[in-house]
Amino acid sequence: MAERVRLRFAWQTARRELRHQPSRLLLLALPVAIGVAALVSVSAFEAGARAALQREARGLLGADLALGANRPFTAGAEQQLAALQAEAGPGVRLSRATSFGAMARVAGRDGARLVQVSAIEGGFPFHGNFRVTPAAARERLAADPAPALLVDPSLLASLDVAVGERLELGALSFEIAGTFEGWPGDLAFRTAFGPRVVIDARHVAATGLIGFGARVRHEVYLALAEGRDPVPLVAAYRPRLARERVTLRSPRDDEQRAGEALARMSRFLGLVGFAALLLGGLGTAAGVHAFVRRALPSLAVLRAIGASWRDLAAALGFQVGLAGLLAGLVGSGLGLVVARALPRLLGDWLPVVVEPAAAPLAIASGLATGVLAMFAFSALPLLAIRDVPALAVLREGLQAAAPRPWRDPARATVVVASAATLAALAVVQARRVGPGLAFAGGAALVALVLALVARLLVRALARPLPAALPYAVRQGLANLQRPGHQTTPVVVALGFGGFLLALMGLVEANLVRGLDLGDAAGRANVVVFEIQPDQVEAITADLRARGAAPDPAVPIVAMRLSSVKGASVSDQLGETDAEGEDRRPRGLLRREYRSSYRDHATAAETTVAGERWAEGAGRALRPDEPVPVSLDAGLAAELGVGVGDELVWDVSGVPLPSRVTHLRRTDWTRIEPNFFAVFPAGVWGQRSSVGDGAPKGPATGFARRRNPTAPLEVAPRTFVTLARLESAADRGRAQRELLERFPNLAVLDVTAVRASVEGLLRQVALAVRFMAGFSLVVGAVVLAAALLALRRERLREAALLKTLGATRAQVRAVAVVEGMALGLLAAISASALALGLGLPLLETWFELEPAVPWAALVTLSAGLAAGSGLAGVLTAAEAFRRTPLELLRAE
Amino acid sequence: MPMIECVSLTQSYASGGRELTVLDAITFALEASSTTAIVGPSGSGKSTLLGLLAGLDRPRAGRVVLDGTDLGPLDEDARARLRAEKVGFVFQSFHLVPTLTALENVSVPLELLGRPARERARELLSRVGLGERSHHYPSQLSGGEQQRVAVARAFAADPRVVFADEPTGNLDARTGAAVIELIEEIHRERGTTLVLVTHDLDLAARADRVLRLHDGRLVADEARG
Structure with a gap:
């Protein structure tokens, strides 16, 4: 025992x-x-x-409650809203908001910016930290008959304007009444892409921006009486509103x-x-x-x-x-x-x-x-x-x-x-168990590989080193296999930190490179969208006159899914809503799809299954035949459909039956008009009695006027075109002049968008690098501890070498070689590991053709080697100060 | 010309706020190829003297001339170079580099001078009877073996002087005697000047000359008849 x-x-x-x-x-x-x-x-x-x-x-x-839809509330939705309001009891306040994207521009000057316009009617926001400077500007928006707006401060800087100057949205000119902060739920990174401007709802129509094809979000906000719990109302009304394609949210x-x-x-x-x-x-x-x-x-x-x-x-x-x-x-x-x-x-x-x-x-x-x-x-x-x-x-x-x-x-x-x-x-x-174990296993694997590399090195050093190497090099390297020398833990600790940083650097460099589209010679760097059918020719001619060689304009038709494989989407929305889980498929069912029609494939597409239709196939279709559709393979997988399955689309109220005939993978990183769903060109177009540009009224008007099998090519649609203008000044001028002529357009300078995305990416990378930095600090501590643990042995050896006739430079060289060898070994194995794991990751997950950022890896290696070399010298510093006799006596 | 000459050599250290004199105006000269034993009780200044003669430390006063070179004006690195060329050492506790094999340890002095080392080191290891153990690390060798490696190292670069500080202090009598014999043999073969610090009076008696220290002063300087 x-x-x-x-x-x-x-x-x-x-x-x-x-x-x-x-x-x-x-x-x-x-x-x-x-x-x-x-x-x-x-x-x-x-x-x-x-x-x-x-x-x-x-x-x-x-x-306390928010109702939202991507189309104007239907009569049914309004009924539900009225019932909800009644049930919520007295003291309910209501506010409506209409949000849409638009170009904000300064009159008579170059430069414009895509903004998110929120047109408010009523007192929204009711709660939160919404602050307006000057405070009186908020009242002015509703009270002043002249159009005024509030802007995100970042917009002032990016357009170089000040409060009191004027901004144009569509056909209307607004005075900048003030700035605001703390719009409910806005994230700084998201507003960086499209800063928000707030106007009064009265002025929306006059901007002329809410026409066909415009993406508009309609929202109704309710503030309940103090102490009234919104949750039971959400539970009761969410399924009912879902059937009307209206979402209902509480805080x-x-x-x-x-x-x-x-x-x-x-x-x-x-x-x-x-x-x-x-x-x-x-x-x-x-x-x-x-x-x-x-x-x-x-x-x-x-x-x-x-x-x-x-x-x-x-x-x-x-x-x-x-x-x-x-x-x-x-x-x-x-x-x-x-x-x-x-x-x-x-x-x-x-x-x-x-x-x-x-x-x-x-x-x-x-x-x-x-x-x-x-x-x-x-x-x-x-x-x-x-x-x-x-x-x-x-x-x-x-x-x-x-x-x-x-x-x-x-x-x-x-x-x-x-x-x-x-x-x-x-x-x-x-x-979570799975990811936790996977992480622990992955970390152990990386550590194991690094440990293995260190062991191999020590074994290699156990053999006599080539006599041609300088003495200091051989002694410094031999020290790595000194009994009690913690070569393995040091290499693992330094290498792990280096690995995390190298992996981050690799992924970041390649993602930024993936964004490098607007700059690549010959690639488009200006995107013009929201082009109305009757504007296509004039805009193409305008761009051509600027030497921009625009691509042929691509049509975009907004549509929603109304049934998948015979199952009604409305029913499914009503059913799944109550469970509150599994948001994604629901989002896919509810969302608006901006689709296109064309008979050719683009460079960004790769066929995964099925076959594309032949040129002109659309014109040959009978009215009762489902239209062939080519779907993005990822979307098809999420919807659970494959080649041969039927989908019915709702094109502004008109049903469009389709059959999936083709699945493709799309490279979404390329700045090209890419679509989840693509239809053949000329579907029933021959029989259409209405030409391009005819439908100008509200969507319901279109549905009424068309027969049930209305052709895609007369559906409400917009066009997008891409062009390339070499200088930033040319792009700025084109942006201003096009918007002055056609205020409904959105004209984007891709290089500017790229800068925003890149900034965002770098910020994420910084946060991760910050955490990875901890590993590197630990590595440094482990290195220092390992070197200090052998301090006595080192001092003794330095004394001995000096006694035998080594100069201080030679003793220092031994310490530097030892430290640098550790750092370099860690860095090289870290880089190799990062490449071994990172390159396949970039290829499969991010679908990039990765490039190796050699300069960054070399810098990292040099930094690690220099740092650990310095640590070597510092821990041996005492040996330089003292005479050999002192050191030998100190034994 | 003497191989080693020291004049009024004085060393002192600060200790507890007081100046403690450990060597007091020592003067002597040693001829080339001679053997000299420095003896005296513990704390008499033997090792201090040896360190000053080899240029491991700087004296408070006086001077040392080694093979015609005055150590006084030399800085630490110049003294190190002089040691590399002209001085070999054998220590009581061997002082081998633990990360190097026997062969590598013997090579170090030659490598510091940039001379071809491996063959010569092998030769010397065979000379001290360790030809078969050249790839062993110090920890794999017995005390006597380690000291033999140290002897080989001391003579590796053909120094003019070898200093030995209690070379038998950590060895049993028989092994100690064998090591001394080895040192004397090689000394005779090469005509090296040998300076021994020892407690062992029998060993001292074998030297050409015995310098006796007491409380930092040279109290006797006896030449062997």
């Missing part, structure tokens, strides 16, 4: 050891503490964001959606931070290992006078536990400080202002994580105490026995328990 552990003795021993060298505890704790800091910073940010979402939930929506829905986005973001960043914890643990394991080695003589003495290995393990276990607590405390404190930086990096992604919260839960979990990680990583090296021979007391230099085999029961138990603890921590971090 195993003898009992003398806990009291163990505790005393631990206490005495710590009294002797309290700083050692901090050294052991530091790598794990940084990992804990990464995790605590993310969870404190998340806690703060969640609190803000809860606090400001009503402000997210700006109302809780928005809070939930923002909360989900927040959780996704936190999970991801948390996992990146968790990588830092794993590395820190590795560093700690190496530290414990070195510590046990160094403590061998004193452990041997204790064993010789009767302590069992269990007593000693318990003594060290106490120290490890204390180090874990310290790691948790220091890490939590550090994490709370770092959390203050996160809102600046991530704030644009949340509709609320976030104050990181010093959540007790975050700190408690930091402490628990610190202690658990510390034990998980220290258990195996601590087990080596079993093999400390008491005989070492008599024979200096006697090493612990060789490690026991893996099947040794105690060793196997410890390994399994440690792995399980780490996997559990990963699962907690990912909040």
